[in-house]
Amino acid sequence: MEIFVSVSGRICLTLHVLFLFIGAVVGQDTCTMLTGSTCVCAFPDGTKIDLTPLAGTNKPGFDYKEPEGGGDYSYAYNPCTGFSDGGDLGTCSKVAACQRSKDLSHYYNIGNPSTAEFSGTGDLISYTGGEEGRQTDVQLICDKNTNTPKYVVEGQTGDKQYKLQVTSCHICRGGCPPGSGKKSLSFGSILCILFVVLVFVYLIGGIIFNRYARGASGKEVIPNVSLWEEFPLLVKDGFVFVASCCKSDSSYESI
Structure with a gap:
C-alpha cells in the first residue's frame, strides 16, 4: 500500500x-497587446506585430468587399482606429469593421476598435461590441513577400459572427523584411532599358569600328549613315501613305 x-x-x-x-x-x-494600443502586440523577446501601416486615416484601410461567393452585404475593416460611414442610415460610427447592404440602405457596426484582442500566437485579432452583439474575427496571415496587403472577406460564419482575412508582411513578427517595399521593374521597363543599352552599344561600337577599323572620318563614322540620312524622308513617306488612306491613284480607260 x-x-x-x-x-x-x-x-x-x-x-x-x-x-x-x-x-x-x-x-x-x-503576443500581448501593448498598453494603450489597439493594434500592436509584443512577444517576450521584444518582437512585435504592428498593424499600424495597414490602417487608414478617417477611412477604412480595407474598403468594402463582398465575400468571394457573393452576397447581400459587403464588409470594410480598419485596424488601429475607428472610421464612420452610413450617416443616419446605420450605426457605423468610429468602428473597426462595418457591414453594408448591397443597396446601401443599411450599415451595421460589427466590431469596436477598443475591444480589439490578439490571440496568443498573434495570428488573429477579434473585435466585439458590435450592433446587437455582432463580433468579428480577422485572421492575420504573415507573408514576407507581400508588401501590398491582400484582403479577403469570408463573411458571416455564424449568428452575428463574421470573419475577415488580411495577408501582409506587416503582419509578420518584426514587420516587413528590409527592401520588401521596393517595387520590381515591370516587363515594359526592362524592355526600355535593354533598348537604350543596345542603342548606346550600337552607336559607340559602330563609331569606334568605323573610325579605327575602316579609317572613316566626319559623319562617315556614324554606323549606317546613309540609312539615317534617308530616315526622315522614309518617315515622311509613311505619313503621306497613311494620310492618303492607303489609296493609290489609278485610272481606267473607258470602253
Missing part, C-alpha cells in the same frame, strides 16, 4: 512539473 501511494505521488508530482513546464514554454511566446 505504501509503495502504491509512493509511486502515485511521484507520478502526480511529475505530471505537475510537466504541466508547469508546458505552461511556461507556451507563456514565453505569447
